[in-house]
Amino acid sequence: MDTDTGEFMQRDRGIHPPAFTPTYKTSVLRSPRIPLWSLQNSLSEVTGPTFRREELGSLDNDLILNYAKDGEPIGERTIVHGHVLDENGRGVPNTLVEVWQANAGGRYRHVNDRYLAPIDPNFGGCGRTLTDGKGYYYFRTVKPGAYPFRNFVNSWRPAHIHFSIFGSGFAQRLITQMYFEGDPLIRNDVIAGTIPDADAIQRLVARLDMSAAIPLDCLAYRFDIILRGRRSTLFENKLQGS
Amino acid sequence: MIPSLPTLKETPSQTAGPYVHIGLIPHQAGFDIFERNFSNVLVTPRTRGERIRIEGRIFDGAGAPSRDVLVEIWQANAAGRYDHPADRQESKDVDPTFRGWGRTGTDFHTGLYTFETIKPGAVAGRHGHKPMAPHVNLWLAARGINIGLATRMYFSDEEEANAADPVLNIIEQPARRETLIARREERRGEVVYVFDIHLQGERETVFFDV
Numbered sequence: 347m348d349t350d351t352g353e354f355m356q357r358d359r360g361i362h363p364p365a366f367t368p369t370y371k372t373s374v375l376r377s378p379r380i381p382l383w384s385l386q387n388s389l390s391e392v393t394g395p396t397f398r399r400e401e402l403g404s405l406d407n408d409l410i411l412n413y414a415k416d417g418e419p420i421g422e423r424t425i426v427h428g429h430v431l432d433e434n435g436r437g438v439p440n441t442l443v444e445v446w447q448a449n450a451g452g453r454y455r456h457v458n459d460r461y462l463a464p465i466d467p468n469f470g471g472c473g474r475t476l477t478d479g480k481g482y483y484y485f486r487t488v489k490p491g492a493y494p495f496r497n498f499v500n501s502w503r504p505a506h507i508h509f510s511i512f513g514s515g516f517a518q519r520l521i522t523q524m525y526f527e528g529d530p531l532i533r534n535d536v537i538a539g540t541i542p543d544a545d546a547i548q549r550l551v552a553r554l555d556m557s558a559a560i561p562l563d564c565l566a567y568r569f570d571i572i573l574r575g576r577r578s579t580l581f582e583n584k585l586q587g588s
Numbered sequence: 589m590i591p592s593l594p595t596l597k598e599t600p601s602q603t604a605g606p607y608v609h610i611g612l613i614p615h616q617a618g619f620d621i622f623e624r625n626f627s628n629v630l631v632t633p634r635t636r637g638e639r640i641r642i643e644g645r646i647f648d649g650a651g652a653p654s655r656d657v658l659v660e661i662w663q664a665n666a667a668g669r670y671d672h673p674a675d676r677q678e679s680k681d682v683d684p685t686f687r688g689w690g691r692t693g694t695d696f697h698t699g700l701y702t703f704e705t706i707k708p709g710a711v712a713g714r715h716g717h718k719p720m721a722p723h724v725n726l727w728l729a730a731r732g733i734n735i736g737l738a739t740r741m742y743f744s745d746e747e748e749a750n751a752a753d754p755v756l757n758i759i760e761q762p763a764r765r766e767t768l769i770a771r772r773e774e775r776r777g778e779v780v781y782v783f784d785i786h787l788q789g790e791r792e793t794v795f796f797d798v
Contacts, residue, residue, distance in 0.1 A: 351674035357797065362601045363734035370603075372732030375649035379788050382797035383759060389711050390725050390740070391798045393672035395662060395689030403623045413621055433596045446611025456607045457618040458656070458696070470621040472611040508604065508611055515674070516662045517798040519736055521729050523602040537602060540734050546600045572596045585674075585714055 350514045352576040353387040353585065355433060357517075363540035370536045371497055387517065389585060392576075394516035397442045399476055406474045409447075409487035413470030420466055421450025421488025425558055425566040426524070430481045430511060433575030437481025438518075443571075444474040444510040445485055452493030461493055486564065489526065497536050504531035504538070513573040524569045525551045601735035608658045608729060609693055616693045628692035630661075630705040635685045637666025637706030641780045642741065642770065645699045646728065649788040653699025657730040660691040661703055668709025668722070677712055707743065707779075713754045721749035721756070723768075728785070738796045741783045744772045759794055767793045 365377035385391070405412040410419060426445075430438040448454045448471065451463035455471050469488065477483045490505045506523045513519065525532050532538055532551065541547050549572075558566035609617035615625065631639065642661070645653040664670050669680035671688050686706070694701045710719045721742055728737040742750050750756055756765045770781035785793045 354798075358598065359735075359797070361597055363603075365734055365737075367734060370732070370734070373603075373734055374732075376654065376730065376732035376787050377649075377734075378737065378792055378795050380764075380792050380794075382795050385755060385758070385796045385798050386714060387798065388714050388720060388755070389670055389675050389677075390662070390664075390720065390723070392674045393662075393670040395687055396672065401624055406622060413619075431596060433598060435596055444611050446607065454607045454610060455617060455619055456610050458606060470610075470614070470619060472614055472621060474611075474622075508602075508608070510604075510612060515672075516725060516727065517738075519660075519727055520599065520601060521604045521608075521736060522599055523605075537605075540602070541600045543600075546597070549597070549599060550602070572599045574598055575596075585712075 350576070351392060352578070353392060354515065354517045354574045355577045357574060361541070361543050361546040363542070367540040370540050373540070387585070391517040392515045392585065394512060394514060394518065396440070397476060397512075402474060402476065407485045409469065409471065409473045409485060412473060414468045417468050419449065419469035419488050423486070423564040424489045425484060425486050425560070425564055426507060426552065426569055427482070427484035427555075427558055427566065428568050428570040430477050430483060430571045430573065432513070432573050436575075437477070438513055438573055439477055439479045439481055441477050441481070441514065442474065442512045443477060443483045444472070445487075445507050446472040447487065447490040447507045448493055450488050450491050452491030463491070463493065492531055501536055502531055504529040504535050509571065511571055511573060515576075518573040520573060522571075523550060526567060527551055527553050603731060603734050604658055604729040606656055606731040608656070612658060612691060613693050616696075626691055628690050628701070628703045630686065630688065630690045630703065632685045635706055636683050638779065639704070640707050641702055641704055641778060642724065642783055643700055643702040643780060644770075644783040644785060646694055646701070646785045646787065647789070651789065653694070654730060654787070655694050655696050655699045657694045657701070657728055657733075658691065659694065659701045660727045661689065661705070661724050662727070663688050663705065663724040664708040664711050666706050666709055668711045670711070680709070710749060717754040718752050721746050721753040723753075726785075738798050739785065739793055740768055740796070741770045741781070742768050743781060744769050764794050767791060
């Protein structure tokens with residue numbers, strides 16, 4: 347059975363945020379109001395871009411070193427690691443995982459971020475890697491800080507790391523955010539709160555993982571990512587050309 | 589073998605937020621970090637096919653251009669084949685100089701996005717269906733967009749193929765099909781396809797649940 351060329355199972359939209367979530371104000375004018383047209387997969391959806399290891403630099407997954415200029419960034423040294431799996435529990439190998447985040451003070455290195463916390467001269471705030479043959483990935487970074495954003499006057503984002511993942515087909519494309527276990531800001535976060543299912547929010551919370559911490563050096567958090575699975579194609583004609 | 593029931597649930601989506609550029613297009617965020625960057629230029633001098641530019645704006649429900657949207661495209665090569673192992677249209681050649689994927693952000697001032705690419709060929713449709721007219725798959729992520737939006741761009745000069753396209757034809761209202769057709773223009777010898785996207789409103793673009 348092909349594991350990386352078949353059609354994808356229907357996406358369960360009940361565990362995702364809907365487009366229109368008025369508490370998150372920006373979504374109001376940016377949400378389509380007409381239902382999505384459901385499309386059976388064609389070659390355009392079951393295929394997707396592939397990336398090669400040599401396209402990435404050796405420090406691309408090390409946010410402590412990949413923008414270090416005259417020292418290392420300030421903050422809690424942190425490893426974030428986990429598996430990218432599909433809904434069938436299979437590892438998704440060689441897929442591009444990209445991350446971005448604020449620095450330890452909650453400030454982003456971005457022309458549009460005007461928060462008063464300072465830029466860290468040694469921290470870019472982004473990284474990328476390919477999963478290994480079993481779908482495993484890891485990054486090293488400093489733990490991001492919480493920061494305020496203009497939704498309500500006193501809205502704060504919990505510490506989080508943004509993740510972008512490709513999978514093996516373009517219909518698996520996913521952008522999400524990872525939170526940290528025990529953060530009291532998650533409870534009232536407008537963005538996490540766009541997800542209607544409390545259990546689903548918990549699946550975005552990385553767990554402290556002392557087994558991967560490096561003694562006297564670095565803490566670790568574990569964050570597994572699940573992408574859509576491909577379904578079996580028993581008793582069925584294959585997609586033309588596939 | 590009886591397929592087992594899925595035991596895992598997909599990770600929920602979250603908005604890409606206003607600073608998506610940092611991670612995915614850091615030059616637009618205002619800094620240089622990676623030796624090699626992904627971009628909106630999909631072609632090399634050796635890529636086969638008609639050179640085209642795709643450009644457009646992405647309008648919100650108030651009619652204003654959204655100026656912080658990540659746009660990615662995925663397309664077949666000039667022969668109509670995707671560079672991916674699931675595409676086994678053996679009669680069509682893979683073009684080793686064409687991955688078929690690119691990304692960019694809408695401009696912080698003008699709201700424009702652009703891609704430099706080639707016009708794709710027609711792609712085989714699902715079994716028993718007609719071929720799909722040449723098209724480009726788009727995926728949008730941004731602040732205020734809670735889960736990435738998938739749509740397709742078709743070409744205004746492919747009227748016959750578009751009329752037979754199995755995807756355009758499932759859209760019930762003909763006027764809504766028009767939201768997926770990019771307008772061909774020629775400017776100083778360059779071929780430009782203008783593809784504006786409306787996130788909501790009277791001209792809301794068709795988005796797909798793929």
